[in-house]
Structure formats: C-alpha cells, structure tokens
Amino acid sequence: MERVDAIWRHPVYQEQLTRIEELEQDRTFCRHGAPHLLDVARVMWIGVLEEGLADELPRDVVYATALLHDIGRAAQYDMEEPHDIAGVRIAREIMGTVEDGCAFSPAEQELIVDAIGAHRGGAKAATTLARLLYRADKLSRPCFACAARPECNWPEEKQNHAICV
C-alpha cells in the first residue's frame, strides 16, 4: 500500500495529525487521531469484503479515504472551519503533492474527497465509498463503553448501544 504510506508520510498530513492529537489530548469525547483513523479504515474494508466490492474499490483507496477523512479537525478547532470542508481542502493539497509515483489518479482523488465532504451526513453519501465511510465512522465508536456518553452530542439513536449493530 505504497500510496497510503505516502499520504501518511506527507509533511502536511503529519503536521495536521500532530496538531489534532495535541488539541484533543484532554478531550473526553471521541478523538480523531491515528487509532480512530485506522479503526475506520478497517471497518470500511470489512464492509467492502462483506459486500463483495473488492474488485470495485481498491484497498488503498479505502484506506486513504479513512486516513484523510478527519484531517480537517485541527482547522475546525483553530479556525472554526467545518472539518468536512477543511478536510476536502487539505486532502486535495496532500494528494496533489505526494511523492513521485504515489499519486492517486484524478478520478480516485475526486472519489476520495467526495466521500470526505459527505462523511458528516450533511451532504448525501452519493457513492459506495461515501456510504462505507459514513457507516464505518459511526460503527467505529464504542458508545456503549464510553464514560462521556451522557454528555455526548450524538443523539441517542445515532449512538452504538451494543458491540454488534
């Protein structure tokens, strides 16, 4: 998965992720650092396998989408820019300036940023990738085991009340 590793190594990606982890170190609610991003990637990939979509959705496209989907979080905290919008902007910058030979195609990049832009549910998840991201982002959260659940701003019906939902 050389193209995914290239995103991970990208200086802008590392700068943003470090900032997110710094800003969230005392956060009681869900965090958006590397553990969450990898959880989402793996749950998305399980969805791909369960639905028999592996020929349609390459694993590195799925992982890149997951790794980039919350990259706008620091901009939301620092500048009050909604993180789905900031995420699209920063993901475009990162994918447009990766190491030689590691770029996703223009069509793949559009698919990825479309999913990032739709992952909060404000925009319609119009593609399979966007639907899988939205679902995995939610499923990745163990609300049933979270001490902050009574104060969480997720509505009761959105929270995961059991391990298998």
Ligand SMILES: [Fe+2]
């Ligand atoms: Fe997320």
